Amino acid sequence: MIKAKNKNSPLQALPLKQYEPKPYDEEAAKKYAESLEKLLPLLDEMKNVVKVMQAKGEELKALQQRVAARLKS
16 A cells, blocks of 8 residues: 555545566567657658757747847847
8 A cells, every 4th residue: 555645635645556567468569669660750740840940949939049149229
């Protein structure tokens, strides 16, 4: 049992679940691996999007600095 410090807490006494290992499922492992492989191109695309966004952010910072410099003068 988990005992909470606050006696009014709804988490005062939660039963702990016992971990029961499941038997290895070859078919489920293959499906999981295939689904991960399908996600790899998406991950690469997301990395490219992040790089583009970072470059645009740098451009915006430079533009902001130029505008601020012109406003000061």
